[in-house]
Amino acid sequence: MGFINITRSDRMxxxxxxxxxxxxxxxxxxxxxxxxxxDLEKTRDVRAIILTGAGKFFSFGFDVPELLKLDRxxxxxxxxxxxxxxxxxxxxxxxxxxxxxxxxxxxxxxLVIPCDYRIMVTGNAKISLNEINLGVPVFAGSVAILTACIxxxxxxxxxxxxxxxxxxxVYPLGLINQLSTPETLTADAQAKxxxxxxxxxxxxxxxxxxxxxxxxxxxxxxxxxxxQDFMDAWFGPAAxxxxxxxxxx
Amino acid sequence: MGFINITRSDRMxxxxxxxxxxxxxxxxxxxxxxxxxxDLEKTRDVRAIILTGAGKFFSFGFDVPELLKLDRxxxxxxxxxxxxxxxxxxxxxxxxxxxxxxxxxxxxxxLVIPCDYRIMVTGNAKISLNEINLGVPVFAGSVAILTACIxxxxxxxxxxxxxxxxxxxVYPLGLINQLSTPETLTADAQAKxxxxxxxxxxxxxxxxxxxxxxxxxxxxxxxxxxxQDFMDAWFGPAAxxxxxxxxxx
Amino acid sequence: MGFINITRSDRMxxxxxxxxxxxxxxxxxxxxxxxxxxDLEKTRDVRAIILTGAGKFFSFGFDVPELLKLDRxxxxxxxxxxxxxxxxxxxxxxxxxxxxxxxxxxxxxxLVIPCDYRIMVTGNAKISLNEINLGVPVFAGSVAILTACIxxxxxxxxxxxxxxxxxxxVYPLGLINQLSTPETLTADAQAKxxxxxxxxxxxxxxxxxxxxxxxxxxxxxxxxxxxQDFMDAWFGPAAxxxxxxxxxx
Numbered sequence: 001m002g003f004i005n006i007t008r009s010d011r012m013x014x015x016x017x018x019x020x021x022x023x024x025x026x027x028x029x030x031x032x033x034x035x036x037x038x039d040l041e042k043t044r045d046v047r048a049i050i051l052t053g054a055g056k057f058f059s060f061g062f063d064v065p066e067l068l069k070l071d072r073x074x075x076x077x078x079x080x081x082x083x084x085x086x087x088x089x090x091x092x093x094x095x096x097x098x099x100x101x102x103x104x105x106x107x108x109x110x111l112v113i114p115c116d117y118r119i120m121v122t123g124n125a126k127i128s129l130n131e132i133n134l135g136v137p138v139f140a141g142s143v144a145i146l147t148a149c150i151x152x153x154x155x156x157x158x159x160x161x162x163x164x165x166x167x168x169x170v171y172p173l174g175l176i177n178q179l180s181t182p183e184t185l186t187a188d189a190q191a192k193x194x195x196x197x198x199x200x201x202x203x204x205x206x207x208x209x210x211x212x213x214x215x216x217x218x219x220x221x222x223x224x225x226x227x228q229d230f231m232d233a234w235f236g237p238a239a240x241x242x243x244x245x246x247x248x249x
Numbered sequence: 250m251g252f253i254n255i256t257r258s259d260r261m262x263x264x265x266x267x268x269x270x271x272x273x274x275x276x277x278x279x280x281x282x283x284x285x286x287x288d289l290e291k292t293r294d295v296r297a298i299i300l301t302g303a304g305k306f307f308s309f310g311f312d313v314p315e316l317l318k319l320d321r322x323x324x325x326x327x328x329x330x331x332x333x334x335x336x337x338x339x340x341x342x343x344x345x346x347x348x349x350x351x352x353x354x355x356x357x358x359x360l361v362i363p364c365d366y367r368i369m370v371t372g373n374a375k376i377s378l379n380e381i382n383l384g385v386p387v388f389a390g391s392v393a394i395l396t397a398c399i400x401x402x403x404x405x406x407x408x409x410x411x412x413x414x415x416x417x418x419v420y421p422l423g424l425i426n427q428l429s430t431p432e433t434l435t436a437d438a439q440a441k442x443x444x445x446x447x448x449x450x451x452x453x454x455x456x457x458x459x460x461x462x463x464x465x466x467x468x469x470x471x472x473x474x475x476x477q478d479f480m481d482a483w484f485g486p487a488a489x490x491x492x493x494x495x496x497x498x
Numbered sequence: 499m500g501f502i503n504i505t506r507s508d509r510m511x512x513x514x515x516x517x518x519x520x521x522x523x524x525x526x527x528x529x530x531x532x533x534x535x536x537d538l539e540k541t542r543d544v545r546a547i548i549l550t551g552a553g554k555f556f557s558f559g560f561d562v563p564e565l566l567k568l569d570r571x572x573x574x575x576x577x578x579x580x581x582x583x584x585x586x587x588x589x590x591x592x593x594x595x596x597x598x599x600x601x602x603x604x605x606x607x608x609l610v611i612p613c614d615y616r617i618m619v620t621g622n623a624k625i626s627l628n629e630i631n632l633g634v635p636v637f638a639g640s641v642a643i644l645t646a647c648i649x650x651x652x653x654x655x656x657x658x659x660x661x662x663x664x665x666x667x668v669y670p671l672g673l674i675n676q677l678s679t680p681e682t683l684t685a686d687a688q689a690k691x692x693x694x695x696x697x698x699x700x701x702x703x704x705x706x707x708x709x710x711x712x713x714x715x716x717x718x719x720x721x722x723x724x725x726q727d728f729m730d731a732w733f734g735p736a737a738x739x740x741x742x743x744x745x746x747x
Contacts, residue, residue: 206386
């Protein structure tokens with residue numbers, strides 16, 4: 001435990017990813033975040049949730065050195081937990097605000113896009129789904145959530161391009177809803193959370209379910225297939241070459 | 250009868266909602282509008298239909314004082330008629346132009362968004378789906394139609410915000426396709442109706458069906474559930490408190 | 499044979515439609531293009547495909563004078579081949595770049611919109627799905643692909659309008675992704691093809707399938723019905739009047 005720091009104030013909760021220098025995602029972290037969401041969903045007086053990262057990164061994505069040690073069965077367990085978490089964020093009945101304090105790439109970006117409102121610092125911080133440049137595909141759920149987030153046309157461009165982009169570059173796509181600075185990010189996120197917290201929670205949850213259900217169904221039909229495809233690519237020679245290279249740095 | 254005034258000229262028909270000062274929606278009005286559409290659909294030489302309101306309002310939405318008198322069974326009959334009407338507008342094989350002459354809120358807005366082209370006066374007139382601020386959800390059909398009208402991302406923002414907005418504020422969303430003035434609204438609507446009336450009616454109807462069918466299916470899967478959710482919220486203490494307050498004014 | 503000119507260089511292939519002055523579409527041409535795609539898909543070292551037209555037209559669409567000679571059975575064979583080709587382009591696992599060198603109307607436009615990236619010359623060249631002005635509907639697959647290409651709202655406007663538009667007019671819709679000139683079109687298309695060719699082909703194909711599958715399913719449900727509707731309109735007196743008129747010119 002100890003990968004997710006939870007704080008509460010007013011009717012808001014803040015979840016802070018805290019794992020080393022880059023907040024890399026591994027199985028215990030993913031499970032802890034899932035458990036935190038389950039708890040907060042049941043906590044009546046939490047009306048909005050902020051998701052952010054500790055230090056200079058939001059999350060750099062998968063913990064590649066650790067994940068490369070896993071065999072197929074263990075890796076499948078991780079991928080399934082990850083895709084479940086992502087859809088859990090997307091369907092959370094309470095408002096979720098992403099406060100993107102630094103780099104959010106690959107799996108890190110996949111935690112940002114399901115949020116209802118996304119604020120990111122300008123400057124050096126970058127965001128991307130750069131899977132195409134690592135030689136691995138994305139998950140069905142990521143495609144569905146990205147499509148909900150920025151529309152189909154932009155989703156095609158963003159995924160095929162795969163470049164890491166600054167907040168100002170993704171703001172016109174709608175991937176980020178508000179630009180901020182390291183100094184103002186917390187206040188901006190709390191202001192937005194307070195705004196959401198003032199809304200009727202039953203009406204909000206009902207609307208969100210109706211709005212997002214079609215994307216959930218789109219993903220459900222093909223998620224198992226996409227996990228299998230991702231596994232095949234991950235354990236293939238092309239991706240392993242790239243990933244083992246990443247490990248060295 | 251007498252809630253819907255029908256006029257005809259050239260190959261156009263104009264339906265004018267006429268009910269007191271605010272054109273509030275009750276069961277007889279909804280049924281009369283439905284019947285008028287059924288008739289016009291069968292009338293071969295009507296090639297475009299304009300929908301507008303009498304006086305200073307398009308429609309302020311549900312007739313809350315009257316609807317608060319209804320028990321659950323009677324209220325369900327009203328909601329079912331209302332959701333049926335909205336989908337009837339959305340799937341009408343003939344072109345529908347909304348000429349929004351004044352406030353169009355809640356149920357009033359729900360009559361505007363299914364139209365094929367929406368013109369609204371600038372100035373004091375406001376439009377909104379403000380359900381979230383009344384503590385009630387929206388219907389599955391409204392979400393599907395709103396998504397068709399302005400896209401998923403904008404639909405999320407518009408529904409979660411719930412503020413009443415002027416024409417110029419919703420024009421960038423695509424909720425309104427053309428801005429007008431009280432002096433020019435009728436002429437603008439007729440010019441657009443004439444343009445649609447010149448198109449081949451069979452080709453138009455075929456295209457509209459193909460374009461909108463996916464949204465009809467999306468709504469059909471969850472409309473009954475959303476009516477039940479709306480009922481539960483409406484008869485709950487939070488919404489009743491707000492609605493009884495509205496009644497006084 | 500001889501309607502499709504195929505050239506190869508680097509890891510790109512270019513398919514050039516070559517049929518008379520206007521590159522009109524008939525059954526042998528459609529089948530030849532389909533066969534060329536089948537071959538290139540299997541050719542491992544082809545990583546991107548450019549689709550363009552010879553001379554001053556991309557393709558003016560259906561070969562109306564020739565198609566008017568066909569009886570219902572033969573016309574149905576043509577329509578089925580055409581709709582199959584269009585979906586084949588849309589689901590091609592390799593990147594497709596449309597280099598629109600001149601007019602692309604009706605069936606010609608239907609070959610452009612399934613491509614992953616669309617470059618068009620500015621100037622006199624026009625693009626449209628002008629079916630509504632010919633009194634015929636469009637196909638379910640065309641609606642699904644157009645929706646994927648420019649979004650639902652823009653698709654409604656584009657189809658109901660039916661006007662022939664210049665590249666600069668459709669660029670804001672996203673129908674065309676890049677403007678070019680007759681002098682630079684080939685180089686622009688090759689530069690983009692090279693960019694796509696550098697991406698991991700398995701990751702690209704996997705993403706494209708996930709992104710486009712929902713639109714394929716949308717089309718599949720209603721394509722047979724839409725072919726029947728198109729046949730009925732085509733052989734009806736209104737469309738025949740217009741089409742026989744086109745034939746004379």
